[in-house]
Structures are given as structure tokens and as C-alpha cells.
Amino acid sequence: MKTTRFAFVVATLLCAACCLSDASAQEEKWTSLFDGKTMDGWEKVGRDDSKWEVKDGALTGTGAASMLVNTKGPYKNFRYRAEVKINDGGNSGLYFRTTRKPGFTDGYEAQIDSTHTDPIRTGSIYGMCHVYKQHVKPDTWFTYDLEVRDDVWRGREVTRIKVTVDGNELYEYLxxxxxxxxxxxxxxxxxxxxxxxIRKVEVMPLAD
Known part of the structure; x- marks a missing residue:
């Protein structure tokens, strides 16, 4: 009886250790795209009077229209997350599967907008799936989390885009x-x- 109980305890501990190991391995798959100090790995594309800089540990965009593009990649299937803050009346977008050329037309855009005159709010995939409810107040840090992967649904090829804001999964767009x-x-x-x-920008590639 004692031997059986001892074996059970050992097995339980080993199982717990394996679970912790798996969780650690999963966490290690995240790769940071922003070091919190420099613009290394990022390039501005757009007007000269648009400004991107690092302020208080965050990538900060001001001025005229432009894009700040990460030079790593390309990426296809992934989880991607970033902490974001937009000012009152401001408008921005988190782009993925985009190119490195000027303009706002290439790539999917996860809208960043709390109170801009454009009523399409944070949580939207612009031009595809629109959210009109305000999920995040202006001048407030929040976490954007996207999961993007190609799949087959009922015999049809599809790109799945799962959108989560501050831990609340809003929807999955096909x-x-x-x-x-x-x-x-x-x-x-x-x-x-x-x-x-923007701060704490991270990506976790997923298998094709």
C-alpha cells in the first residue's frame, strides 16, 4: 500500500514537472520585436514630416501619415501581441501580412481607434469585420492579441483571424x-x- 502510494506521488510530481516544462517551452516561443530602447528592426515608410521615436519605453508615432514597418519576416501563421495606447481623437492601425511600401492598403489592419471621427473602433479588421462598440478608452494601455493561420473549413481554404482585446476574445474572422x-x-x-x-511587441510563429 505504501509503495503504491509513493509511486502515485512520484508520478504526480513528474506529471506536474512536465506540465511546467511544457508551459515554459510555450512561453519561450515568443520573440520580441521591440527592445524598448531603440528603433532597431523598424523603418519608417511615408512622409518626412511624420515622426517615430522611442519615448518612455514605447514606440511613439506623431505628425503626418506614415507606417512603421518591422524588417523581420515575412510571417504567415502566427500569434502576435502588443500593448497599445491611442490618444483621444486619435487613429492608428496594427498591420500584419503587409509589405514594406508606402500606403495604407497592403495587409490586414487591426484598427486602433477609441474616439476618432471614424466610427470603426479598436477590435475591427478594417474593411472586413467592423466593431462599433468602444472596448478601450482613449489614453489607456491595452493588449492586442491576434492569431492568424491558414486552414481548411468545410473543404474550402481560409485564413482565420482571431481577435482578442485585453484578454477578451471578440471574434474569429474567416x-x-x-x-x-x-x-x-x-x-x-x-x-x-x-x-x-506601442510597447511589448511579440510574435510566436505557428506551423504552416
């Missing part, structure tokens, strides 16, 4: 057109009235 195949990550500086701040 893009049967598979509009954008792969690409880089980027942030949008929308207009001179917008100020966007």
Missing part, C-alpha cells in the same frame, strides 16, 4: 479570399492629430 498571403508587421501613424504608443 477570410475565404485569403486576401494577404504573408508579410511583415507594421503600425500606422494616421494623421497629425493622432498620437499612438
Amino acid at each position: 477570410d475565404f479570399d485569403k486576401t494577404f498571403k504573408e508579410g511583415h508587421f507594421a503600425f500606422q501613424q494616421h494623421d497629425p492629430g493622432s498620437v499612438v504608443n
